[in-house]
Amino acid sequence: MNTTENSSPANSQKIRAIVVGVGLKSDPLTEIKESLLELEDLTSAWGAEVVGSSVQVLPQFQAATLMGSGKVQEITEMIQETEANVIIVDHSLSGVQGRNLEKSFGVRVMDRNQVIVDIFALRAKTYEGKLQVELAQMLDQLPRMVGAWMGSLSRQGGGIGAKGPGETALENDRRRIRERVKAIRKKLEGVRKQRKQHRSLRRRQQIPTFAMIGYTNSGKSSLLNQMTGSQVMAKNQMFATLDPTTRKVYLPEAGPAVVTDTVGFIRKLPPHLIEAFKATLEESEDADILLHVIDLSSPSMDQQVRVVDDLIQEFGWDKKPVIYVFNKIDVAPFEKQFQVKAFPRVFVSALTGEGLDKLRKQMTVALQSINEKVQLYFPKEEEYKIYELSRESQILKSEPASTGTVLEAQLTPEQLSRWGAYLLKK
Template sequence: MITGNTSGLKTAQLKALERIAGRRVSPDLIVSPELAKELCAVAFELARQVGVLLSRSGQVEAVMVGDHKSIMIPALRQFKASGGRLKGLRCVHTHLAGEDLSEDDLMDLLFLRLDMMTVVKMDQGGATWLSSAHLVPQPVQEKNWVVLPPEIPGRQGHFREFIAGLEDEFAKARPVREVDAGRDRAILISVTPLSKVKAQESMDELAELARSAEVIVLDTVVQRRDKINPRLILGKGKLGEIMLTALRLNANLLIFDQELNPSQVRSITDHTELRVIDRTQLILDIFARRALSREGKLQIEMAQLKYMLPRLTTRDDALSRLTGGIGGRGPGETRLEVDRRRINDRLSKLAKKLKEVSREREQRRSRRRKKDLPVLSLVGYTNAGKSTLLNTLTNSAIVAEDKLFATLDPTSRRLRFPEDVEVIITDTVGFIRHLPEELLKAFKATLEELHEADVLVHVIDASNPRYGDHVQVVEDLLRELELDTLPCLKVFNKIDLVEPEVVAEQLRLYDAVALSARDAATFGPFLDKARSLVLKKWQRRGGHAQSEIQEHPPCTPVSSTT
């Protein structure tokens, strides 16, 4: 394959390039003296840089023609990285003025994960010296590569053994048996203008999200930049370091804390040849794993399709000649257009199904209103302990784990307060900062449940050092959902993990009550305050909070979405 700047070449010159494309060198040599001499002769005649990509077997995979100062390496998607590490290709090319390896050469070595980058220094007599560089598992003098001493073409031997040893050095950093466990292995990346403390807080939360998605976190990278690179998000040098880290640790996934646009995902993927996702996509994946109900699955599918629609990149130009002009538009629909149409059709069907679900929910709420029972809704930041509290209050067995978004599907149970007051208590999906807009829209039917609440119970994780920020996030989202006018009882949970004087200060600042969701003996203040708020709200509505105890024993389920 001959690529690059071939315009204006004569037939004889093209044939000379074709002869180079048919060459083969010994696997133990970086390049043979004959091939080096031939590259120099063609480059001297064309006054352009000329190079080849050689496989480990010594086969010429591509011949490249550049200009006087540089050479362009073609896309290497068809070449899989050997052993998940180095590419299995080495680049050998000429420098017309006898200069050393350039910065561009070293960046290509790094970004393309080449086995080696070699420059053939030349003069009018042909090839003189080889200047080569290769990647290293650990930086040497703050550089991710090592430049070898100059060599004469043909005197370099044992190249195959050298590369095998280099691969072993990369492999030692992480045992293969661990990375082959079928789980994604990720490097977490944040590029932000925020302070170091704020950036680290957001990164810690991203790590928790990754844990919830069962992703192995190998490394984290935080880069503070006042101005974000519009194409690659971070600097090219930093991206190169991340690539080398991924190479050393056998990472197969990059997760960005910031939301990426489709163009940025493509650019980073093209540079790194790794899968790239952002925080939004990670949250969507967690929701897709955890949704159990029909409604939840519909909502997640809709959110994922809306997220995916602007990110479709599949192109098929095979029929492009048929699409132009009158009478040619019908048969020429591209694959991309077909995919978009199918997604839009599916979105329309999902919207209809969710409307049906919303009507069913409204009917259930109507029946509940007829029974004249007040409603308490648990809200709060994800992993604050809402599901655990509901389980302990009602002797239920809802899934409750120490993970972000362990519970997604809304659940309702009946609870009897002292003095024969019965209420419906509901658990809803947890909130999180920067909750994806697609999810907020998709869960509209679920969040409508909150509008039927008489009292909101805002559960707060007292043991989390960033609980103040979490309270603000929840209050902002409640305001966005127009729920900030409802009576709200703040409840600090997990007090068994916090010093008593700290809890006392929290209660004073937020006018709240405290408990441990695992210990029913701590529920007294919460039950008294909740009962008081329910009766006050219910009396204003003219309702009756009394229930028929014999007919409805305490803590029996009203409805459960699982």
Template sequence: MEQDKIRTRAWVLHPDIKSNSKRRPAEPALNEGVALAEALPDLDVIGSNVVRLPKAQSGTLFGSGKINELKAVFKAEDIDLVLVDGPVSPVQQRNLEKAWDVKLLDRTGLILEIFSDRARTREGVLQVEMAALSYQRTRLVRAWTHLERQRGGLGFVGGPGETQIESDRRAIDDQLVRLRRQLDKVVMTRALHREARAKVHYPIVALVGYTNAGKSTLFNRLTGADVMVKDMLFATLDPTMRRVELEDGPEIILSDTVGFISNLPTELVASFRATLEEVLAADLIIHVRDISHDETHNQAADVKTILTALGVDENRPQIEVWNKLDQLSEEEAEARSQRAENEDGVHAISALSGVGLPGLLRDIGEILQGVRLRETLNLGFSQGKQRAWLFREDIVESEEQTEDGFEITVLWTERQKSKFNAL
């Protein structure tokens, strides 16, 4: 009989540093840190707490009194791993691990660990590996077990059968070069796919939003797909794309992307640029918000900051979706819906129940197609290329053959008309 896998007993700390200009509300931040920890399947979160500090200590982050106090707690609770919801320098990490006799991960390390556990495609694996190497390049205090594996954890947390591999910056740089070459091939393939889609003129609609905002639930509802949906952070990592035919609208390619998070590690933003290029190439961006979350406004601001960092044009058409009406009381849901109706480009919905989706779909169609005009064209027999293009665009309402060619009635947008005239 197979033995149960030993689970790692973890404790989450959120340092609430008074002097930090990017300080977040402590309790919601701690809750998010716990949710991140719970997103790893092999962790048991035994406890958590906020540690209030006037300023961070350069060598140990926390003061000596707090270190001794926490050491007693960790020993009593038999803690194996401490997760610090914030940045921890290599020196601080080594000193705290020595003082507490535990392994320690900061926020970036934890997110990388989650991403590694979730990556399924070759592209996702490569991107996580590159991000982890960039993160660890200046640390060199970990076993590089993840260099020997295809996927499934980076080895930060630890486990049976680990092999200690002495690694230096040159070895890491060599590995980064190798991974970057492999990723370049993936990027090239993705670019070819984009070019192929561009030839058939399918508009791309990208779903973006804070992690666990309900993007995958909305994606599944609109496409009939079966993308994994769980009430956890980063349930979706690898991008998924499906074709959707809008009623009285164009066919579109809908893209479900990785969720964003506050203080998203810069290593991840850089490494996942290949995936997030789908957002840059999108004709329309749908920003999905969890409107029931206490921090919904701060989450929305974080998403907008990351979109700006990626280089998304401010003039790119966007729709803001206030999701999870089903999580609100009837009165709150009604108030949110009425407020959304009074704001341009905002829709209040429940991806779970389907409330508000017809209006959202109509808006998507109108933005992508614009106002459609009905016109009658007279094409000569020699204009076979133009006639074929009209049928390929699926905008022909009727056609009659005449002595000189064809009389064709079309329903099209100004954009399609311009493309036709350019043929």
């Protein structure tokens, strides 16, 4: 099975893949087929040629091979006909299942999660990105190692004395991976602290923050470039952006703000990938407002919106204001705009710049709506805290009194919660 090394086609010759969708009868058939089509796109993004596809719907998954024996036989014949040298299954496989299928097929077997992680490995350019990808690979590999120990670290670097007393080779491998995971997490913690310091500085400077989120390849990086005049890498490919990029934008009646472009989402996002990219996701977690960028031209638009909305819920970001930004109006049929129900919404083209003035205006409206004008009272013995408040919010008025100071300030919901003890009741 997979090792922690990059297993992309860049390391091998002419990869010919068969993609296999496996679902349950309780699953909507359209969802199974859409997911398989997406896997074909992922396989192409990985660098392989898709030479065949197959789907099976079962009452229940088979413990040994996930799919039924008849389907295994059918795919074996497809391998001979197409000269495929890798099978990619649109479902997570256990180590045992992967090993059993490789024995039956006589070719390499991967699952959707492994392909996604490998694409991330291909795209990672920075120190932080590479660390996060390596962590995702390690977390993906650990549960597969039980019953599927093949070409392991110990076999690669084995020899007398390679194992600790009483350890099997498998136990030794798992111990090495856990140690590496611990070391990577420690390094990433340093990255997280550094990012947190940058965000804290922006808060002290009272700079509003927006985070661009959305399905992969929805045009977030192109939109950021068009909005800010920057040159962030923007390609028409899945997961072109891994590392968060922050740029300044000027908003009418609101002044400067920052917008951060983050990694794209996808359905069936591997949990270990979410775990590994915590430092990146925190950029969205700390933003004042989310810009949910949507590809209006995609046939799967509604499903993609649901996937991202579900992840917003899962990450606990559902209390944040969201602006739905429907991108690619230059290629989408005009009537699709009438099918949109999300609100507040803006229709834009990152390619032509159409609709960007409306987007900036909507961002200003959103900022004004989250800030509430309130009065606070600080008694004499706590007036030193006024300086702290001034570093993160706008103080509109200050009136000294004999027992303390009354302030009028513009606060966000988060700040209202933090400074609630000093609020004057209306």
